[in-house]
Amino acid sequence: MKPTGIFSIFENLDPGDALGEVLFGLIMALTWTIGSRLVLREEGLVVRDLVVATIGCNLAWGIIDAVLFTLGTTFFRSRRLRLFRQVKTARDEGAALAVLAKEFPIEGTPLSAKPADAEALYRSLLALTTRAEPVGVPLTRDDLSAAIAIFILVSATALPAVVPFFLIDDANRALRASNFLLIALLFVTGYAWARFSGGRPFYAGITMTCLGLFLVAIAVALGG
Template sequence: MHSNLIGRVLKFIDVGDALGEVLFGLIMALTFTVGARLVAGDETLDARDLVIATLGCNIAWGIIDAVLFLIGIRIYKLDRARVFRAITSAADDKSALAAIAREFPPDEGPLTLDKRDQDEVYGYMLALARRAKPSTTTFSLDDLIGAFIVFVIVAATAIPAVIPLLIIDDKYLALRVSNVLLVGLLYATGHAWARFAGSRPFVVGMAMTGLGLILVTVAVLLGG
């Protein structure tokens, strides 16, 4: 069930982007819970206000990130249309192949190709481009679903932060539990990222935790 849900989500958003949104949401929530006591002080710290502020911040940034996600898709589609026009409107094969080489340099791809294989790949790309129709630059339903998923991820990362504040009467204990949960989730995010990338889960998990805490510290110190 769990893996099936993840598989459905990854149809609409790249796994790296999804984990990045989780990391961003956790850092936002942790900034509030870590900075709350420093800003409000022991006397005026109010758990209810902190819950509202944390949820509100992550919801707001979820909306912002969803919009930025759609802007990124729009830019990508427009750029793809520009590449298509550059290839199909070239005066001759040599110019078209040069346009392909500029857009898809062999040293930036996932594979290293020798000159013969490179020419063959570019030749196939040119033949396909001439037979293809330009793709639409408007948003698809999948794009909108992807943006909604981005919103949900960022907004939902605030939930582990606020649950202790809602169920534990001692607000200082609740704040500590909240912080521990968020730090644990930072590690879990790095661990998952490493498993996806084929790297070392423990090392990346610890590095992600350290990086997250550094970013939270910077945000708190700068009044974020």
């Protein structure tokens, strides 16, 4: 079923990118909540400050990630435009094919192709480029929708981190519940990632959880 309403903006975001943004948001939130344990031991935990800091951090990084996505999309299209112009102005067919082979390498991809098949691919691209005229493609409404989706995903991951503090009176218990919930979501994110990519869900969930906690430990150790 095709998404409708506000959920339609997520249709323009690749599932892998969406899960990556969720992972990033979870790591940011965990950095605050796990790092706050150090503050709790030394100065005492101020729940309001932690909640505001966690939400504010994820909101800020949601905006930053959305802007970076927009810039990245613009850069990618400008690079493709430059590439096709290089192909059209190449001194000969061999030079044009070399440009395409460098930009679209077969080596290093999960595809075992024969040299003749790779050359056929590049010649097809060359024929298409030769007959077409390179044109600039501005940002579209779908691009802006994807940027908004990124902002929502990164920002929303702060909610599981702060909800326990509104439901549990004891700050220590609420903090433990918050950390447990975020760690569980790391596993869910890895599990979902494998379902989309064809990997092993349980193994990916465990790997994502360990990787996320490792990155959080680095961030906390470096004062981030």
